[in-house]
Amino acid sequence: EVKLLESGGGLVQPGGSLRLSCAASGFTFADFYMSWIRQSPGKAPEWLSFIRNKANSYTTEYNPSVKGRFTISRDDTQNVLYLQMNTLRAEDTAIYYCAKHGGGYWFAYWGQGTLVTVSS
Amino acid sequence: DIVMTQTPSSQAVSAGEKVTMSCKSSQSLLYSENKKNYLAWYQQKPGQSPKLLISWASTRESGVPDRFIGSGSGTDFTLTISSVQAEDLAVYYCEQYYDTPLTFGSGTKLEIK
Numbered sequence: 297e298v299k300l301l302e303s304g305g306g307l308v309q310p311g312g313s314l315r316l317s318c319a320a321s322g323f324t325f326a327d328f329y330m331s332w333i334r335q336s337p338g339k340a341p342e343w344l345s346f347i348r349n350k351a352n353s354y355t356t357e358y359n360p361s362v363k364g365r366f367t368i369s370r371d372d373t374q375n376v377l378y379l380q381m382n383t384l385r386a387e388d389t390a391i392y393y394c395a396k397h398g399g400g401y402w403f404a405y406w407g408q409g410t411l412v413t414v415s416s
Numbered sequence: 417d418i419v420m421t422q423t424p425s426s427q428a429v430s431a432g433e434k435v436t437m438s439c440k441s442s443q444s445l446l447y448s449e450n451k452k453n454y455l456a457w458y459q460q461k462p463g464q465s466p467k468l469l470i471s472w473a474s475t476r477e478s479g480v481p482d483r484f485i486g487s488g489s490g491t492d493f494t495l496t497i498s499s500v501q502a503e504d505l506a507v508y509y510c511e512q513y514y515d516t517p518l519t520f521g522s523g524t525k526l527e528i529k
Contacts, residue, residue, distance in 0.1 A: 339522075340509055340522050341458075341520050343520070346518075357517075359517040360517065393466075398468070398471055400454065400513055401454075401513035402456035402511060402513050403468060404477075405468070406466055407465065408465055
Protein backbone atom coordinates (compact mmCIF):
# COMPACT_ATOMS: atom_id res chain seq x y z
CA GLU A 297 0.00 0.00 0.00
CA VAL A 298 1.37 3.40 -0.99
CA LYS A 299 1.83 5.71 1.97
CA LEU A 300 3.01 9.30 1.98
CA LEU A 301 3.41 11.05 5.31
CA GLU A 302 4.21 14.74 5.38
CA SER A 303 5.72 16.50 8.37
CA GLY A 304 7.41 19.75 9.28
CA GLY A 305 4.49 22.14 9.01
CA GLY A 306 3.62 24.71 11.63
CA LEU A 307 3.44 28.39 12.44
CA VAL A 308 6.20 30.59 11.06
CA GLN A 309 6.64 34.34 10.89
CA PRO A 310 6.69 36.21 7.59
CA GLY A 311 10.18 36.09 6.13
CA GLY A 312 10.95 32.86 7.93
CA SER A 313 11.89 29.42 6.64
CA LEU A 314 10.55 25.91 7.00
CA ARG A 315 11.54 22.51 5.67
CA LEU A 316 8.86 19.96 4.94
CA SER A 317 9.48 16.23 4.71
CA CYS A 318 7.49 13.45 3.11
CA ALA A 319 8.22 9.86 4.13
CA ALA A 320 7.25 7.39 1.43
CA SER A 321 6.58 3.67 1.66
CA GLY A 322 4.82 0.90 -0.20
CA PHE A 323 6.51 1.50 -3.54
CA THR A 324 9.98 1.81 -5.04
CA PHE A 325 10.47 5.49 -4.23
CA ALA A 326 13.61 5.86 -6.31
CA ASP A 327 11.76 4.98 -9.52
CA PHE A 328 9.14 7.71 -9.38
CA TYR A 329 8.84 11.43 -9.95
CA MET A 330 7.52 13.26 -6.89
CA SER A 331 5.75 16.58 -6.40
CA TRP A 332 4.74 19.12 -3.81
CA ILE A 333 1.29 20.66 -4.10
CA ARG A 334 -0.47 23.09 -1.78
CA GLN A 335 -4.07 23.98 -1.16
CA SER A 336 -5.46 26.99 0.66
CA PRO A 337 -8.83 26.52 2.42
CA GLY A 338 -11.68 26.41 -0.07
CA LYS A 339 -9.33 26.78 -3.04
CA ALA A 340 -8.08 24.53 -5.79
CA PRO A 341 -4.76 22.74 -5.41
CA GLU A 342 -1.69 24.56 -6.70
CA TRP A 343 1.25 22.53 -8.01
CA LEU A 344 4.56 23.84 -6.68
CA SER A 345 7.37 21.64 -7.87
CA PHE A 346 8.40 18.20 -9.01
CA ILE A 347 11.64 16.27 -9.01
CA ARG A 348 12.39 13.53 -11.49
CA ASN A 349 14.12 10.24 -10.65
CA LYS A 350 17.80 9.33 -10.84
CA ALA A 351 17.36 7.96 -14.36
CA ASN A 352 16.33 11.47 -15.35
CA SER A 353 19.13 13.14 -13.40
CA TYR A 354 16.92 14.34 -10.53
CA THR A 355 15.95 17.37 -12.62
CA THR A 356 13.42 19.73 -11.15
CA GLU A 357 10.64 22.06 -12.27
CA TYR A 358 8.99 24.85 -10.30
CA ASN A 359 5.88 26.91 -10.49
CA PRO A 360 6.98 30.53 -11.13
CA SER A 361 4.95 31.47 -8.04
CA VAL A 362 7.60 29.85 -5.82
CA LYS A 363 10.69 29.63 -8.00
CA GLY A 364 13.70 31.07 -6.24
CA ARG A 365 12.15 30.71 -2.77
CA PHE A 366 11.34 26.99 -2.60
CA THR A 367 13.72 24.07 -3.25
CA ILE A 368 12.67 20.47 -3.77
CA SER A 369 15.02 17.57 -3.07
CA ARG A 370 14.91 13.87 -2.36
CA ASP A 371 16.87 11.20 -0.52
CA ASP A 372 16.35 7.87 -2.26
CA THR A 373 18.35 6.03 0.45
CA GLN A 374 15.80 7.12 3.08
CA ASN A 375 12.72 7.32 0.83
CA VAL A 376 12.12 10.94 1.77
CA LEU A 377 11.06 13.96 -0.25
CA TYR A 378 11.83 17.48 0.98
CA LEU A 379 10.67 21.02 0.37
CA GLN A 380 12.80 23.86 1.68
CA MET A 381 10.74 27.02 1.88
CA ASN A 382 12.39 30.40 2.39
CA THR A 383 11.19 34.00 2.64
CA LEU A 384 7.72 32.83 3.53
CA ARG A 385 4.74 35.13 3.02
CA ALA A 386 1.21 35.17 4.41
CA GLU A 387 -0.07 33.91 1.06
CA ASP A 388 2.01 30.74 1.48
CA THR A 389 -0.40 29.65 4.22
CA ALA A 390 -1.91 26.36 3.07
CA ILE A 391 -1.96 22.61 3.47
CA TYR A 392 1.10 21.18 1.73
CA TYR A 393 0.83 17.76 0.11
CA CYS A 394 3.44 15.51 -1.36
CA ALA A 395 2.34 13.37 -4.27
CA LYS A 396 3.63 10.43 -6.24
CA HIS A 397 3.38 10.77 -9.98
CA GLY A 398 1.81 8.18 -12.21
CA GLY A 399 3.19 7.21 -15.61
CA GLY A 400 2.86 10.83 -16.65
CA TYR A 401 2.69 14.11 -14.82
CA TRP A 402 -0.55 13.39 -13.04
CA PHE A 403 -0.67 12.73 -9.30
CA ALA A 404 -1.39 9.09 -8.60
CA TYR A 405 -1.25 9.29 -4.79
CA TRP A 406 -1.39 12.17 -2.33
CA GLY A 407 -0.36 12.32 1.28
CA GLN A 408 -2.66 13.66 4.00
CA GLY A 409 -0.88 16.98 4.05
CA THR A 410 0.81 19.23 6.60
CA LEU A 411 -0.47 22.68 7.50
CA VAL A 412 1.81 25.68 7.12
CA THR A 413 0.66 28.95 8.64
CA VAL A 414 2.61 32.13 7.97
CA SER A 415 1.63 34.82 10.44
CA SER A 416 3.13 37.23 12.92
CA ASP B 417 0.15 29.18 -18.18
CA ILE B 418 -2.68 26.91 -19.31
CA VAL B 419 -5.89 28.07 -17.63
CA MET B 420 -8.42 25.40 -16.69
CA THR B 421 -12.05 26.51 -16.36
CA GLN B 422 -14.57 24.24 -14.66
CA THR B 423 -18.34 24.62 -14.75
CA PRO B 424 -20.60 24.63 -12.90
CA SER B 425 -18.95 25.65 -9.63
CA SER B 426 -21.53 23.60 -7.75
CA GLN B 427 -24.30 21.20 -8.57
CA ALA B 428 -26.96 19.46 -6.47
CA VAL B 429 -28.42 16.17 -7.64
CA SER B 430 -30.42 13.32 -6.19
CA ALA B 431 -28.97 9.86 -5.73
CA GLY B 432 -29.38 7.79 -8.86
CA GLU B 433 -29.32 10.77 -11.20
CA LYS B 434 -26.73 11.33 -13.91
CA VAL B 435 -24.44 14.33 -13.56
CA THR B 436 -22.00 15.94 -15.95
CA MET B 437 -19.37 18.57 -15.27
CA SER B 438 -17.20 20.47 -17.69
CA CYS B 439 -13.51 21.34 -17.84
CA LYS B 440 -12.16 23.60 -20.56
CA SER B 441 -8.51 24.41 -21.17
CA SER B 442 -7.09 27.61 -22.65
CA GLN B 443 -5.09 25.58 -25.14
CA SER B 444 -5.29 22.10 -26.59
CA LEU B 445 -4.17 19.26 -24.34
CA LEU B 446 -3.98 16.83 -27.26
CA TYR B 447 -0.41 15.85 -28.05
CA SER B 448 -0.21 15.15 -31.76
CA GLU B 449 2.59 12.58 -31.59
CA ASN B 450 0.73 10.10 -29.39
CA LYS B 451 -2.88 11.33 -29.84
CA LYS B 452 -3.29 11.50 -26.05
CA ASN B 453 -5.04 14.18 -24.04
CA TYR B 454 -2.99 15.27 -21.04
CA LEU B 455 -5.84 15.68 -18.59
CA ALA B 456 -6.67 14.10 -15.23
CA TRP B 457 -9.67 14.20 -12.89
CA TYR B 458 -9.55 14.09 -9.09
CA GLN B 459 -12.14 13.67 -6.36
CA GLN B 460 -11.69 15.42 -3.03
CA LYS B 461 -14.09 14.40 -0.29
CA PRO B 462 -14.58 16.68 2.74
CA GLY B 463 -11.54 16.67 4.98
CA GLN B 464 -9.53 14.39 2.70
CA SER B 465 -6.75 14.80 0.19
CA PRO B 466 -7.55 14.53 -3.52
CA LYS B 467 -7.82 11.10 -5.10
CA LEU B 468 -7.00 10.36 -8.73
CA LEU B 469 -10.00 9.12 -10.70
CA ILE B 470 -9.01 9.40 -14.36
CA SER B 471 -5.88 10.06 -16.40
CA TRP B 472 -5.40 10.59 -20.14
CA ALA B 473 -8.88 12.17 -20.11
CA SER B 474 -10.71 8.84 -20.09
CA THR B 475 -8.62 6.10 -18.42
CA ARG B 476 -10.13 5.15 -15.06
CA GLU B 477 -7.74 4.28 -12.27
CA SER B 478 -7.87 0.78 -10.85
CA GLY B 479 -10.64 0.52 -8.27
CA VAL B 480 -12.59 3.54 -9.48
CA PRO B 481 -16.25 2.62 -10.04
CA ASP B 482 -17.30 2.46 -13.66
CA ARG B 483 -20.01 5.06 -13.06
CA PHE B 484 -17.19 7.64 -13.39
CA ILE B 485 -16.63 8.36 -17.08
CA GLY B 486 -14.18 10.81 -18.56
CA SER B 487 -14.53 12.07 -22.11
CA GLY B 488 -13.50 14.87 -24.42
CA SER B 489 -10.50 15.96 -26.43
CA GLY B 490 -8.51 19.04 -27.29
CA THR B 491 -9.83 21.81 -25.08
CA ASP B 492 -13.20 20.46 -23.93
CA PHE B 493 -13.56 17.69 -21.38
CA THR B 494 -16.37 16.18 -19.35
CA LEU B 495 -16.63 14.06 -16.23
CA THR B 496 -19.88 12.11 -16.05
CA ILE B 497 -21.18 10.19 -13.07
CA SER B 498 -23.78 7.90 -14.55
CA SER B 499 -25.73 7.23 -11.34
CA VAL B 500 -24.69 9.40 -8.42
CA GLN B 501 -24.29 7.77 -5.02
CA ALA B 502 -24.33 9.49 -1.64
CA GLU B 503 -20.61 8.79 -1.23
CA ASP B 504 -19.85 10.84 -4.36
CA LEU B 505 -20.31 14.04 -2.33
CA ALA B 506 -17.05 15.83 -3.11
CA VAL B 507 -15.30 18.52 -5.09
CA TYR B 508 -14.04 17.38 -8.47
CA TYR B 509 -10.96 18.94 -10.05
CA CYS B 510 -9.43 18.62 -13.48
CA GLU B 511 -5.69 19.01 -14.01
CA GLN B 512 -3.67 19.51 -17.16
CA TYR B 513 -0.25 17.93 -17.38
CA TYR B 514 0.49 18.99 -20.94
CA ASP B 515 2.87 21.70 -19.82
CA THR B 516 4.37 23.24 -16.73
CA PRO B 517 3.25 24.82 -14.57
CA LEU B 518 0.83 21.96 -14.03
CA THR B 519 -2.53 23.61 -13.37
CA PHE B 520 -5.89 22.71 -11.88
CA GLY B 521 -9.39 23.94 -12.50
CA SER B 522 -11.26 25.69 -9.71
CA GLY B 523 -13.43 22.65 -9.07
CA THR B 524 -17.05 21.54 -9.22
CA LYS B 525 -18.68 20.87 -5.88
CA LEU B 526 -21.19 18.02 -6.04
CA GLU B 527 -23.95 18.10 -3.46
CA ILE B 528 -26.51 15.38 -2.90
CA LYS B 529 -30.10 16.47 -2.47
